[in-house]
């Protein structure tokens with residue numbers, strides 16, 4: 001089955017009992033046992049729920065894995081996966097990972113004696129150099145936020161294999177429609193399903209997929225032990241989102257290409273960050289390991305003042321954090337998502353005050369272009 005078909009026919013797609021073509025929302029916590037310890041597949045909804053199970057099955061298929069797991073948020077998924085580690089272990093991570101992942105490592109898990117080093121994973125030599133005797137996990141995000149840096153997943157898999165590390169890839173920005181890290185050697189792929197997979201700014205959720213029995217068993221044990229599971233209602237919303245994931249990603253990318261052309265021709269735009277353009281540092285790598293470039297663009301308008309003006313004037317771009325929805329969203333990383341990073345470190349990273357980040361939606365792109373054009377002031 002090809003990816004688009006899997007989104008509609010993959011996993012468990014209907015109710016055997018009634019023939020309903022949508023999986024019912026099993027709003028239930030416990031299940032009647034036929035005899036003591038004799039249950040029909042489900043005993044308690046933290047351990048397993050049929051609606052959640054249907055979602056877990058389809059995401060596993062989309063990522064070409066064997067087992068999927070659904071959590072109450074992307075951070076709940078990441079936290080649970082990090083529980084694979086023991087006190088004293090060390091993790092090497094991409095230096096511009098999602099802010100919440102940075103906070104989890106540096107302000108929470110550090111208190112449990114879990115060590116970490118952030119490196120530019122776009123440079124494999126830096127990754128090699130950061131590996132220590134107690135390193136157990138290599139954690140990569142690609143493309144990253146907000147500069148859309150690309151990391152070579154196959155090279156990371158080689159390094160992980162050589163040093164006996166688990167390779168974990170946060171695939172939130174690319175989605176399984178454009179990038180399949182397990183096929184490139186990753187051990188675990190995870191998502192903030194709050195973003196493209198849900199796709200409608202109406203649910204907070206996280207997903208994890210693995211391709212080995214051993215890891216599946218360990219993660220199911222942790223999912224049940226930690227208990228940060230996704231409820232049946234939200235599981236159903238994600239399955240509904242997945243059915244149109246391909247359509248949305250294609251519409252989003254096509255809009256993004258036209259917006260890029262507009263931005264490239266605009267005198268006030270100094271730099272554009274998008275993996276789909278030739279001048280982007282990770283362009284060729286993105287072309288190799290992704291089948292599409294996605295719908296996130298960052299661009300510099302040269303000053304914080306102009307950037308704030310643009311954000312004030314836009315009508316169709318909603319000023320908000322988050323990304324990946326049907327509606328276009330706009331944000332100012334230096335003042336919003338990345339405000340907690342010191343100004344000099346931000347400058348070093350290229351996150352200037354004039355940098356605007358856009359998550360392109362599925363509106364008519366002519367409206368989006370007209371809107372940005374008036375907001376930029378001509």
Ligand SMILES: *Cc1c(COP(=O)(O)O)cnc(C)c1O
Nearest residue numbers: 073074075098100172192194205
């Ligand atoms: C949003 C996000 C997360 C965290 O997910 P939540 O669902 O908000 O908890 C993790 N990684 C990336 C890349 C994200 O964009």
